[in-house]
Amino acid sequence: MYVYNLRLSTTEERTVAMTEPILIVLGTLAGAIFLFAWGRPRADIVAILVLLALMLSQVLTPQESLAGFGDPVVILIAAIFIVGEALVNTGVTQRMGEAVLRVGGGSETKLIALIMMLAGGLGAFMSSSAIVAMFIPVVLAISNKTGLNRKRMLMPLAVAATISGMMTLIASTPNMIIENILRQQGLAQFSFFSWTPFGLAILAVGIAFMLMGRSLLSKQLKSQDAKTDAPSVYDLLYSYGLASHWHRLRVPAGSSLIHCSVAELQELYDRFGVVVVGVERYVNGKANFLPALQELVFDEDDAIFVVIEEEQQALQFIETQQLIKLPRLDDRQRQEALQGFGAAEIMLAPESKLIGKTPSELEFRTRYKANMLAIRHRGEPLTTNLVNQPLDFGDTLLIAGGWEDILRLWEDREDFILLTLPKEYQERLPARKKAPIAVAIVVIMVVVMAFGLIPNSAAALLASLAMIVTGCVKLDKIYQIISWKTVVLIAGLLPLATALTKTGATKMMAHGLVAALGSLGPIAMLVVLFIVTSLVGLFLSNSATAMLTAPVAIQAAQALHVSPQAFAMTVSIACSAAYVTPVSSAVNMLVMEPGGYTFGSYVKVGLPLLLLTMLVTVGLVTVIYPL
Numbered sequence: 080m081y082v083y084n085l086r087l088s089t090t091e092e093r094t095v096a097m098t099e100p101i102l103i104v105l106g107t108l109a110g111a112i113f114l115f116a117w118g119r120p121r122a123d124i125v126a127i128l129v130l131l132a133l134m135l136s137q138v139l140t141p142q143e144s145l146a147g148f149g150d151p152v153v154i155l156i157a158a159i160f161i162v163g164e165a166l167v168n169t170g171v172t173q174r175m176g177e178a179v180l181r182v183g184g185g186s187e188t189k190l191i192a193l194i195m196m197l198a199g200g201l202g203a204f205m206s207s208s209a210i211v212a213m214f215i216p217v218v219l220a221i222s223n224k225t226g227l228n229r230k231r232m233l234m235p236l237a238v239a240a241t242i243s244g245m246m247t248l249i250a251s252t253p254n255m256i257i258e259n260i261l262r263q264q265g266l267a268q269f270s271f272f273s274w275t276p277f278g279l280a281i282l283a284v285g286i287a288f289m290l291m292g293r294s295l296l297s298k299q300l301k302s303q304d305a306k307t308d309a310p311s312v313y314d315l316l317y318s319y320g321l322a323s324h325w326h327r328l329r330v331p332a333g334s335s336l337i338h339c340s341v342a343e344l345q346e347l348y349d350r351f352g353v354v355v356v357g358v359e360r361y362v363n364g365k366a367n368f369l370p371a372l373q374e375l376v377f378d379e380d381d382a383i384f385v386v387i388e389e390e391q392q393a394l395q396f397i398e399t400q401q402l403i404k405l406p407r408l409d410d411r412q413r414q415e416a417l418q419g420f421g422a423a424e425i426m427l428a429p430e431s432k433l434i435g436k437t438p439s440e441l442e443f444r445t446r447y448k449a450n451m452l453a454i455r456h457r458g459e460p461l462t463t464n465l466v467n468q469p470l471d472f473g474d475t476l477l478i479a480g481g482w483e484d485i486l487r488l489w490e491d492r493e494d495f496i497l498l499t500l501p502k503e504y505q506e507r508l509p510a511r512k513k514a515p516i517a518v519a520i521v522v523i524m525v526v527v528m529a530f531g532l533i534p535n536s537a538a539a540l541l542a543s544l545a546m547i548v549t550g551c552v553k554l555d556k557i558y559q560i561i562s563w564k565t566v567v568l569i570a571g572l573l574p575l576a577t578a579l580t581k582t583g584a585t586k587m588m589a590h591g592l593v594a595a596l597g598s599l600g601p602i603a604m605l606v607v608l609f610i611v612t613s614l615v616g617l618f619l620s621n622s623a624t625a626m627l628t629a630p631v632a633i634q635a636a637q638a639l640h641v642s643p644q645a646f647a648m649t650v651s652i653a654c655s656a657a658y659v660t661p662v663s664s665a666v667n668m669l670v671m672e673p674g675g676y677t678f679g680s681y682v683k684v685g686l687p688l689l690l691l692t693m694l695v696t697v698g699l700v701t702v703i704y705p706l
Contacts, residue, residue: 100138100582107132108575108584108627122623123564126571133578143581147573151536152259156569157561158539159249162204162521164560165551169514175201179217185225191232191293192286194218195239199282202243203250203275204521210240211666215673230297233674234684235289240666242285244621244655246278247271248528248535252569253625253654255535257647260576260629266643271529277652277699284691295683296676312422312501319453319460319477324388327359329403330381336400342373342445351396352463354450356479357384357420366412368419370481373445384416386452386479388462422452422479423488424499427472431494439466447488449480517551569622576626601641601706602697605649608632609693612653621654621664628654645704652696658685 107129114125134144147153175197183190194214202210218236222229244251248258248271258269316322330336347353355371359382369375377383382405387393397404408416427433433441438451454461454468455475461468470476475498478485488495524542528535546552552560578584599607608628616624629650636646657664660681667681674680 098582100578101584101587103136103138104133104575104578104582104584107136108579111572111575111623121564123567123571126568129575130571133574138578138582139574143577144574146577147570150259150570150573151534152255153566153570153573155249155255155536155539156252157566158536158543160561161543161546161552161557162524162539164556165517165546166201166204166521169512169517169551171201171514171517174514180221180224183221185227187225187227187231187293188290190221190225190227191235191290194221194232195235195282195286195289198236198239199243199246199278199285202240203246203278204525207240207244207251207664207666210243211237211670214240215670219673228297230674230676231293233670234296234676234680235286235293237666237670238285238289238658238684238688239282241655241657241664242278242282245274245281245652247274247525249539250274250278251655252565252622254651256569256622256625257629257651257654260626260633261643261647264633266633269644269648270531271525271535273648274651276703277648277696280695280699281652281692284695285688288688288691289684292684292687296680310499310501312417315422315424315477315499315501316452319455319462321386321388321453321462321477324386324393324462325407326385326387326393327405327407328383328385328397329405330377330379330383331401331403332379334377334379334401336377336383336402337379338376340374340376341371347396347400348466351392352388353392353396354386354452354479355383356386356422356450356452357416358382359384359416366415368416370420370448370484371450372448372481420479420481421485421501422477423485423497423501424475424477425488426475426496426498427470428494428496431472433470433494434472435469437467437469447478447480448484449478449488451476452479453477513549513551516549517546520545520549520551565622569626572623572626576630579627579630601636601639601645602701604635604639605645605697605700606693608635608646609649609653609696612650613656613659613689613693616654616657617660621657625650625654641706642704645700645706648700648704649696652692656689656692658688658692660685 110132111125111129114120114128120128130144130147133139134141179190179193179197183193198210198214214236215233218232219229221227222232244254248254248269254269254274261268310318313322316325341355344353344355357371358369358375358377360367360369360378361380371383383402385396387396396402407413438444443449443451451465452462454465454470454477456468456471457473478488485500488497520542524538527533527538527541532538533541543552543557547554547557612624612628612632615628629647632646632650633643636643657667658681660667660678670676
């Protein structure tokens with residue numbers, strides 16, 4: 080047995096024994112840090128290895144080792160993934176992005192400030208990675224429409240999303256972990272909005288810095304590279320020569336199409352070559368866009384979307400069916416229409432049983448609930464007499480229909496290979512009509528958490544259940560929504576914090592920290608603590624950093640007889656301040672490729688921001704939690 084003697088700043092003599100369990104725990108910790116920094120194996124696998132090491136060494140009992148999977152913080156994190164996805168599905172974030180463009184116009188200064196405020200505010204209630212993933216297309220679209228350089232727009236988005244993790248209890252995993260540690264130690268806990276003053280102040284500083292320092296990213300204001308990779312539905316139509324053959328027609332009173340179903344239009348198809356793709360129908364003054372399923376019956380004042388190859392045939396179809404030609408949809412209406420139906424490009428699989436048969440023989444429209452608009456056969460697009468065209472291996476088919484029906488073709492891998500899904504598929508909002516419900520659920524959840532009416536994990540679970548019951552999130556999608564890698568990482572590392580406390584390793588490290596730096600005073604300790612946590616965060620995930628440094632910080636505060644909340648909050652903010660490298664957080668990685676950033680881009684922006692964040696944090700901590 081080794082003896083580790085510490086003389087604390089309070090002149091109290093303490094003795095901490097370096098026992099075998101402490102050596103095992105510290106060895107496991109060192110091994111975990113090495114593997115995290117190395118990046119192999121994956122972070123969640125490292126967490127499982129940590130759990131097994133503590134269990135097999137008998138430092139922890141099996142119950143203690145597996146307790147992380149039932150910890151309230153793990154349940155809370157999983158539920159928040161569902162709540163965040165509901166805000167995506169219902170289009171809440173997309174509508175906010177559209178509002179930014181309307182308000183900001185073509186002003187780069189306004190747009191950067193608005194994007195950062197929006198990302199920072201919305202990220203207070205959902206994953207910062209999800210925020211960036213949702214807003215990258217929005218920012219790229221804004222860059223395309225305004226001609227502004229995406230390099231100067233995407234980094235502010237990443238910075239604001241990172242800062243959003245400092246806004247509320249549920250804004251980031253480290254916040255929930257640290258609040259959980261305080262609760263477990265019986266100390267005064269943070270409230271739901273305890274982080275908000277820090278987040279708002281740092282966001283304000285971040286916006287000011289990005290507006291003044293945007294030239295660090297690029298001195299060129301206008302961007303010449305404004306093309307996104309994924310083609311649009313219009314691009315697909317254009318590639319087959321159909322872009323000019325798309326018509327929007329109203330069915331007025333007296334039209335022979337009224338009370339006629341799509342299935343009954345075969346004669347018109349044969350006569351005019353018309354393909355009905357979708358229907359625009361108004362219900363209670365709101366437009367609904369429906370795919371043209373065979374059983375769909377036309378009503379008076381419906382608008383139908385059709386593709387007709389020949390202009391003369393289009394004129395004859397309009398005249399004989401007493402239809403009225405309507406103008407094409409504007410950008411917003413087109414975006415709404417493509418929520419209901421769209422187009423995709425598929426190819427016949429090598430062993431497809433459809434090879435050699437015609438669409439007519441296959442009853443393609445009835446069987447697959449999709450319309451075939453064109454066929455590319457041996458490199459040449461065919462747009463007429465498709466029903467009698469034998470299908471051959473290597474043929475690509477341009478199809479239109481509801482997104483769910485298009486995806487069912489994708490799943491039929493025996494017959495089809497999906498070649499191209501347009502960008503509109505990625506931008507679709509499966510539950511766009513339920514945005515008010517999703518917003519109401521989030522507001523209620525926040526109020527319940529803020530007033531502590533029920534435990535936070537219960538509030539989040541109820542909110543996620545409400546999102547599922549109301550259809551804001553599909554039940555069969557929830558297991559795809561939750562980031563199980565994150566859940567396993569947290570659940571597997573929580574026992575390490577338990578082992579550090581149980582063996583006395585946390586107390587030993589805290590006493591060592593106090594012995595080395597206690598004489599400098601609590602403010603200097605906060606500065607050092609922030610810097611150390613930030614450095615550890617360069618190599619570990621912010622969740623792992625929080626679980627490893629927060630217990631030591633809290634113990635150090637207790638040894639110094641100062642506010643544990645001040646030290647805990649400093650660690651929490653430092654865990655989220657991952658600006659400096661592209662690998663510091665998923666947020667940084669997400670914008671690296673579309674923004675064209677290098678490692679140096681993050682260092683130039685991140686180091687000054689990290690220093691400013693530290694100054695704001697330490698200054699506010701000493702005011703809100705007097706030392």
